[in-house]
Amino acid sequence: MPTISEALTLMDYGPAPESPAIALDWLKGRPFGHFINGSFTKPGETFAVANPATGVELAQVTQGSDADVATAVAAARAAAKGWAKLSGGQRARYLYALARLMQKRERLFAVLESLDNGKPIRESRDIDVPLAVRHFYHHAGWAELVADEFPGHRPHGVCGQIIPWNFPLLMLAWKVAPALAAGNTVVLKPAEYTPLTALLFAELCIEAGLPKGVVNIVTGDGRTGAALVAAEVDKIAFTGSTDVGRIIRQATAGSGKALTLELGGKSPFIVFAEADLDAAVEGVVDAIWFNQGEVCCAGSRILVQEQVAETFTNRLKARMAKLRLGDPLDKSTDIGAVVHDSQLDRIRSIVDQAIAQGAVLHQAPLPNGPGSFCPPGLLTDLGAANIANTEEIFGPVVTLMSFRTPGEAVELANNTRYGLAASIWSENITTALDIAAQVKAGVVWINGTNLFDAGAPFGGMRESGFGREGAREGMLAYLTRDEAGGKERKAPDALSPLPAGPAGDAVDRTRKLYIGGAQKRPDGGYSYAVPGAQVPLGGRKDIRNAVEAAHKASGWSKVTGHNRAQVLYFLAENLSARARDFAPKDEVAQAIERAFYWAAWADKYDGKVHATASAHVTLALKEPFGVMGVVCPEEAPLLGFVSAVLPAIAMGNRVIAVPSQSNPVPALDLCQVFDTSDVPGGVVNIVSGPRGELTETLARHDDVAALWVFADKATCQSAEKLSAGNLKPVWIESRQRDWAGAAGQSREFLRKAVQVKTVWVPYGA
Numbered sequence: 001m002p003t004i005s006e007a008l009t010l011m012d013y014g015p016a017p018e019s020p021a022i023a024l025d026w027l028k029g030r031p032f033g034h035f036i037n038g039s040f041t042k043p044g045e046t047f048a049v050a051n052p053a054t055g056v057e058l059a060q061v062t063q064g065s066d067a068d069v070a071t072a073v074a075a076a077r078a079a080a081k082g083w084a085k086l087s088g089g090q091r092a093r094y095l096y097a098l099a100r101l102m103q104k105r106e107r108l109f110a111v112l113e114s115l116d117n118g119k120p121i122r123e124s125r126d127i128d129v130p131l132a133v134r135h136f137y138h139h140a141g142w143a144e145l146v147a148d149e150f151p152g153h154r155p156h157g158v159c160g161q162i163i164p165w166n167f168p169l170l171m172l173a174w175k176v177a178p179a180l181a182a183g184n185t186v187v188l189k190p191a192e193y194t195p196l197t198a199l200l201f202a203e204l205c206i207e208a209g210l211p212k213g214v215v216n217i218v219t220g221d222g223r224t225g226a227a228l229v230a231a232e233v234d235k236i237a238f239t240g241s242t243d244v245g246r247i248i249r250q251a252t253a254g255s256g257k258a259l260t261l262e263l264g265g266k267s268p269f270i271v272f273a274e275a276d277l278d279a280a281v282e283g284v285v286d287a288i289w290f291n292q293g294e295v296c297c298a299g300s301r302i303l304v305q306e307q308v309a310e311t312f313t314n315r316l317k318a319r320m321a322k323l324r325l326g327d328p329l330d331k332s333t334d335i336g337a338v339v340h341d342s343q344l345d346r347i348r349s350i351v352d353q354a355i356a357q358g359a360v361l362h363q364a365p366l367p368n369g370p371g372s373f374c375p376p377g378l379l380t381d382l383g384a385a386n387i388a389n390t391e392e393i394f395g396p397v398v399t400l401m402s403f404r405t406p407g408e409a410v411e412l413a414n415n416t417r418y419g420l421a422a423s424i425w426s427e428n429i430t431t432a433l434d435i436a437a438q439v440k441a442g443v444v445w446i447n448g449t450n451l452f453d454a455g456a457p458f459g460g461m462r463e464s465g466f467g468r469e470g471a472r473e474g475m476l477a478y479l480t481r482d483e484a485g486g487k488e489r490k491a492p493d494a495l496s497p498l499p500a501g502p503a504g505d506a507v508d509r510t511r512k513l514y515i516g517g518a519q520k521r522p523d524g525g526y527s528y529a530v531p532g533a534q535v536p537l538g539g540r541k542d543i544r545n546a547v548e549a550a551h552k553a554s555g556w557s558k559v560t561g562h563n564r565a566q567v568l569y570f571l572a573e574n575l576s577a578r579a580r581d582f583a584p585k586d587e588v589a590q591a592i593e594r595a596f597y598w599a600a601w602a603d604k605y606d607g608k609v610h611a612t613a614s615a616h617v618t619l620a621l622k623e624p625f626g627v628m629g630v631v632c633p634e635e636a637p638l639l640g641f642v643s644a645v646l647p648a649i650a651m652g653n654r655v656i657a658v659p660s661q662s663n664p665v666p667a668l669d670l671c672q673v674f675d676t677s678d679v680p681g682g683v684v685n686i687v688s689g690p691r692g693e694l695t696e697t698l699a700r701h702d703d704v705a706a707l708w709v710f711a712d713k714a715t716c717q718s719a720e721k722l723s724a725g726n727l728k729p730v731w732i733e734s735r736q737r738d739w740a741g742a743a744g745q746s747r748e749f750l751r752k753a754v755q756v757k758t759v760w761v762p763y764g765a
């Protein structure tokens with residue numbers, strides 16, 4: 001024990017440990033079974049769950065078998081009807097009860113979480129648990145409002161939910177609360193390293209009197225997760241690594257199961273010269289040294305403007321040296337234990353490779369002794385291609401690079417396959433918001449980082465996945481609507497290519513593809529015959545050319561909605577003036593109306609300002625994907641084309657459209673209307689031909705950011721499967737839609753043409 005004068009000189013913290021007793025008592029003597037149909041099952045084959053800070057076993061937990069998963073899904077199925085039938089107000093009561101019970105057991109939850117995961121008690125107590133509670137309160141509200149606010153929607157039914165180990169209770173809350181609020185029942189699989197707070201939550205479900213089978217929890221590893229993905233569920237919601245997300249995308253392809261994926265990230269943390277550097281240094285602490293860096297949206301790549309790079313790096317190193325690594329239950333610990341030895345090995349392996357590739361590591365030596373501890377680290381002197389800049393480390397090690405201009409900052413920031421989050425530091429609001437608009441990320445924090453709230457949508461772009469959690473946008477992920485109630489589509493008859501070149505000596509009347517604003521012969525030179533016409537037989541190369549042309553037309557995504565509306569009104573007028581040239585006659589009048597309809601929306605489907613529990617305006621902006629594929633329906637060759645393609649471009653996308661295979665003529669003839677209506681070249685590209693093959697090329701293409709497929713089942717299935725490459729969101733519909741009716745101008749077209757970017761801007765702080 002130091003003397004008082006020594007203590008005053010050292011100014012060091014004394015130990016302030018939280019007692020683990022409350023959690024150890026709760027765990028005492030019980031191996032855990034699953035929580036199915038309102039009670040715990042008898043433990044089956046079990047595995048050990050250990051405290052990563054000590055290596056000491058905490059509990060034995062059951063490895064869920066296929067049969068266990070099937071039993072849980074059957075329980076959820078049996079409960080689904082009754083739960084969905086309750087009024088929103090009745091469901092809200094249960095969610096409030098869960099929130100309150102969780103609040104009453106805050107301390108137990110926090111201690112158990114820290115023991116199980118290794119995270120500092122300060123974080124589990126002040127962040128994880130309160131945010132989880134907030135999530136249940138917020139969604140109790142949504143349960144109350146769902147019928148009013150989402151008319152025409154219904155719950156999916158049974159949702160399978162798979163979560164990672166980094167925020168075990170919080171991820172449970174993010175999954176379970178909106179699902180229940182929307183009227184779904186769930187089977188949740190927690191991560192194998194950290195299932196304990198989920199099992200404690202199961203007890204709350206009993207205490208709250210939640211109807212049996214509404215929440216089911218099956219523990220186990222990836223095999224249990226795979227069984228859940230394969231089970232008879234209506235939706236899978238997954239949070240975890242991009243690799244597993246890809247496997248799940250392929251496994252669910254064509255099954256009709258809805259899917260949302262919250263995956264990994266490699267988020268930039270951008271510091272401009274005019275930033276408040278001390279605040280930004282503190283920001284790094286919260287960005288990458290929070291939760292041992294095991295945060296999907298961690299600011300793991302610092303980009304700092306050259307003129308302040310040295311000062312910033314020095315201050316950062318000084319701050320890093322002051323971080324306290326140690327016992328997660330000690331209230332003065334900043335960095336606790338990494339979740340598991342295997343994760344520690346992964347961190348070390350990437351850092352070693354980064355050093356081998358030339359990076360310089362600044363880090364205190366790894367501590368000896370038990371427990372998986374990793375001191376905070378900083379990697380400097382590395383290039384953009386260094387493994388530490390490209391791979392998610394998922395540990396407390398951050399990279400630092402400098403940049404000169406804002407343009408270079410954006411280029412480096414977007415130089416990743418991910419698109420989860422970004423943090424921007426500048427006292428200049430113009431710079432900050434300009435960069436916010438340019439970074440490809442689902443969440444952007446201005447002069448802040450790692451801010452979360454149930455009222456703010458969270459989720460990724462690109463290979464960080466699709467779907468949002470939280471707020472109104474997150475509710476939509478747990479609701480669906482039955483708009484396409486028609487017959488299952490059949491694949492069109494196989495087409496047979498005609499010889500290359502003009503037919504006979506007559507004037508060549510063969511129509512052309514429309515690519516980059518010009519009529520183009522297909523690359524192969526072939527055409528095929530449809531009743532009354534010869535039409536171009538497009539192929540893979542034509543799709544690739546069209547994608548390239550669409551990329552060049554990026555200006556369209558940047559102009560205002562007003563500008564786009566003007567162009568679309570002009571287009572509608574021109575279509576109207578040329579109505580007589582178009583067929584089928586029974587579709588023309590409505591196609592014109594529809595063009596005016598989507599023109600009207602071009603400047604109105606805007607975002608929201610969300611109320612969150614902090615001093616920010618939280619903007620949920622609707623951004624176009626960029627380049628999209630639209631495989632238009634076989635039926636309604638004109639009306640279906642206009643109904644599907646125009647909302648996509650009204651929202652600012654550039655489209656590669658595959659028209660009806662058996663009658664592409666009306667779509668191909670539209671190119672003249674596009675030409676005369678100031679639609680910039682490359683905004684709409686039309687490639688006719690074998691739709692199965694063309695769809696596959698679009699689905700595989702890494703530079704196509706989203707895909708809609710209105711086609712037969714087999715084409716839909718392969719589109720979903722092949723989209724796993726860049727994890728583009730795919731909207732498939734194998735049943736016919738009533739294009740002439742309300743379903744032909746549903747709000748779904750707008751919703752599926754945009755992705756939400758959540759921007760947190762300090763306000764009133």
Ligand code: NAD
Pocket residue numbers: 162163164165166167189190191192220221222223224225226227229239240241242244245247248261262263264265295296297392394420459460464
């Ligand atoms: P992981 O993908 O290995 O595991 C996540 C979950 O999936 C676990 O429950 C695991 O048991 C299960 N699983 C594993 N294989 C499976 C399979 N084949 N089929 C079905 N389920 C399977 O990821 P992890 O290592 O637990 O978590 C870290 C990853 O999660 C990081 O990449 C991180 O970025 C990501 N993450 C993302 C978010 C987000 O919201 N975007 C949030 C937290 C974590």
